[in-house]
Amino acid sequence: MKTILVDPDRCMQCCNCQNACKDEHCDNDWSPIALPQGRHQFWIQVREQEVGQGTRMKLNRVPVLCQQCADAPCMKVAGEAMYRREEGYVLIDPAKAKGLKKLVDACPYGVIYYNDELDMPQKCTMCAHLLDMGWDRPRCVAACPADALSYVDVDELTWDNMYAPLERLNPEFGTNPQVAYVNLPKPFIAGAVYDPKGDRCLEGVKVKATHMVTGKSWKTRSDNYGEFRLRRLDPGYYTVAFDLCGYSYKEISKVDARRCPDLEDIQLYPKAE
Ligand code: SF4
Ligand code: SF4
Ligand code: SF4
Numbered sequence: 001m002k003t004i005l006v007d008p009d010r011c012m013q014c015c016n017c018q019n020a021c022k023d024e025h026c027d028n029d030w031s032p033i034a035l036p037q038g039r040h041q042f043w044i045q046v047r048e049q050e051v052g053q054g055t056r057m058k059l060n061r062v063p064v065l066c067q068q069c070a071d072a073p074c075m076k077v078a079g080e081a082m083y084r085r086e087e088g089y090v091l092i093d094p095a096k097a098k099g100l101k102k103l104v105d106a107c108p109y110g111v112i113y114y115n116d117e118l119d120m121p122q123k124c125t126m127c128a129h130l131l132d133m134g135w136d137r138p139r140c141v142a143a144c145p146a147d148a149l150s151y152v153d154v155d156e157l158t159w160d161n162m163y164a165p166l167e168r169l170n171p172e173f174g175t176n177p178q179v180a181y182v183n184l185p186k187p188f189i190a191g192a193v194y195d196p197k198g199d200r201c202l203e204g205v206k207v208k209a210t211h212m213v214t215g216k217s218w219k220t221r222s223d224n225y226g227e228f229r230l231r232r233l234d235p236g237y238y239t240v241a242f243d244l245c246g247y248s249y250k251e252i253s254k255v256d257a258r259r260c261p262d263l264e265d266i267q268l269y270p271k272a273e
Helices: 016-025 073-081 128-132 139-143
Strands: 001-006 044-051 058-065 082-084 088-092 113-115 121-122 149-153 189-195 207-213 217-221 227-230 235-242 250-256 261-265
Touching: 001 250, 016 044, 016 139, 016 250, 073 250, 088 261, 121 227, 139 149, 189 235, 217 227, 250 261
Parallel strands: 189 261
Antiparallel strands: 001 149, 044 058, 082 088, 113 121, 189 227, 207 217, 207 235, 235 250
């Protein structure tokens, strides 16, 4: 089976993939694979999320399309209105899907849309009509100028072939997605340490974040502006410790790395003489 490999690190948000999908599917009837795509749909979409704030803000971009789940919850709801092709792709059958609005909520990835004009749900088809015509990859992959999307054999997705660890989008949904990712955005914790008495930024502070469940820890030191950033953390809550010779030790607990990663300005006080 071939699948799409997505690398958000390479994505420039040029939207070529979105436009190519629209060009291929809007106003085009590719029956029996799909009817024309509804105007307000994005079968592939670069989703943005701002995390943190100010100079410590990070903009995450992740291209998202149907994940071609092996345990697809949409198929359980759809009955005969969805089917799996021989090579493994999950498709909505436009001849049997009329009125099936409940399919939209059956997908935890939010990639099924409802076409009110046609009165039916629609989603990415993996460009199965093009593959059937002999194309070697879907339109969105062909349109990506940055190699953020590639069409690869699942057997090639091995440890030896990959330039970064292989990941899945939201594995917690439990749908066994077949679309693969590398370099998905990871949580971080950032801030700046200063001495309010001496009114100065503190350089060289040892900063250590310890995951409150697994005990795994990440370390760094503050720079000459007192700034620090602990990158590529696991999701979850952390205890963050600050240690500098001559200053009182400080700990902050229950820091949620995914939602509130910016600790802002942290005060460290000199130890009493
Ligand atoms: S991503 Fe959604 S629509 Fe696609 S197979 Fe999985 S559950 Fe179904
Ligand atoms: S594979 Fe085809 S249908 Fe799916 S998002 Fe890409 S261009 Fe659109
Ligand atoms: S075409 Fe490629 S680089 Fe451009 S937005 Fe889509 S995935 Fe990102």
